[in-house]
């Protein structure tokens with residue numbers, strides 16, 4: 001089950017303090033959480049900045065990966081927002097890059113040394129593409 005939250009209970013993947021801090025400092029920030037048996041096992045943190053969305057982070061608990069939870073979170077975001085979506089991903093993060101490509105994201109630029117010496121890829125999913 002996926003829901004948008006502003007406050008969460010303790011869990012293994014996302015701390016309540018981080019959610020509180022991010023939402024306080026980022027007026028565009030939103031958290032989607034994926035719950036199994038009422039426990040958070042995955043989340044997607046995004047910013048809705050006027051007419052565009054930026055994915056800040058998506059993460060699934062290690063032991064729950066490869067079960068389409070990341071896909072479900074991304075699909076939920078896509079289904080509930082009619083905006084272009086951008087994100088940055090480390091060039092060697094194949095699980096994430098594959099996931100994004102599957103959902104229509106295209107590489108638009110390389111950012112040299114974006115992550116402490118490791119290149120980042122800027123990806124975008126355009127509405128209407």
Ligand SMILES: CC(C)(COP(=O)(O)OP(=O)(O)OC[C@H]1O[C@@H](n2cnc3c(N)ncnc32)[C@H](O)[C@@H]1OP(=O)(O)O)[C@@H](O)C(=O)NCCC(=O)NCCS
Pocket residue numbers: 057058059060061064065066067068069070071072088089090093094095096098099100102
């Ligand atoms: C990226 C992440 C969120 C994917 O979540 P997930 O629930 O395991 O992904 P899904 O099961 O929905 O997989 C969907 C697709 O993504 C790709 N994918 C996911 N994990 C993969 C892996 N280990 N290797 C290669 N491709 C992978 C595949 O294309 C997969 O489709 P398939 O299962 O039909 O082959 C998860 O690996 C994660 O939490 N990683 C650590 C955090 C992170 O790097 N986040 C991205 C920051 S930009």
